[in-house]
Amino acid sequence: MDGPIEQKVQMAKEYSRTQRVADQVQKELAQIIQLEMKDPRLGLVTVSAVDVSRDLAFADVYVSFLGVDEQKHIDESVEVLNHAAGFLRSQLARAVKLRFTPQLRFYYDSSLRRGQYLSSLIEQAVAEDNRHGE
Template identity: 30%
Template sequence: MDFQRSRRVGEEIHREISALLQKGLKDPRIGFVTITAVEVTPDLHLARVFFTVIGDEKARKDSEAGLARAVPYLRRELGKRLRMRYIPDILFRYDGSIEYGNRIETILKEINSSPDNGDADDHGDSQAD
């Protein structure tokens, strides 16, 4: 039962923080940020908000600092929008999974386009005969 509630609260926090970011925060350090997931502890006291950002390492660090600075504002806004007795503490974490997936995709494309790949296909066809 607690898992269902924390999941639902996480979904609501995800939706509301995404809307607040879309509306725009006044901190110029926050770049093109996308919220990818929100995990809420079963006691509803901590929400880990995972995000990605378009740009380089500097853009990531700047956005992370800007988001950390915006936590009090975001909690206040969540308090107005969500009907909860206690609004969880918010902890922003960079989500490197998309970057990691893009790197793997690039490697796979390089492998598929390498000249050695043609030899592997010829070898595979001879076994099929």
């Protein structure tokens, strides 16, 4: 019977394995999307993060698109990637040596847009303070 220490060690091993797989999937997918995807609806895609399930069956891939702010275009781009998930998975299987390649699910990562918005709010507040201080 495993004690609490053995369970923590097993969890740490499991986490590091899933994290290593996620890092490798992120790196390889970024290259595959850039080099292999020929869809004109996709612009410059950034793979910002990948979360792999503990059983390695699924990989949630978070992407952002350079220079794209319109929600309709973002949704269409994510749909294109989800539609191409089977192709991308087969390309990934060639690049990453795993017994089982996770199923890919793509999501838009809005953190970059949120960060830019918060930066602009801060700049506006500083400019307003400077005007009041004069």
